[in-house]
Amino acid sequence: xxxxxxxxxxxxxxxxxxxxxxxxxxxxxxxxxxxxxxxxxxxxxxxxxxxxxxxxxxxxxxxxxxxxx
Numbered sequence: 001x002x003x004x005x006x007x008x009x010x011x012x013x014x015x016x017x018x019x020x021x022x023x024x025x026x027x028x029x030x031x032x033x034x035x036x037x038x039x040x041x042x043x044x045x046x047x048x049x050x051x052x053x054x055x056x057x058x059x060x061x062x063x064x065x066x067x068x069x
Contacts, residue, residue: 002060009056012049019046 023043026034034042 002063005056005060009053012053016046016050016053
């Protein structure tokens, strides 16, 4: 289970950083919309995905501290 959470955390972290980077690049270029989404919404989605990744890492770390591994 820890290995699965670790991989979910890694993938979510990278995906969130990419979403935030795309949102920042689009906003700096002067665009307010990306398809049907506002750029702020895209940034919020990226931050939410990164938070999911952080929570997965936190779950792995707390389980490791309980078991002493």
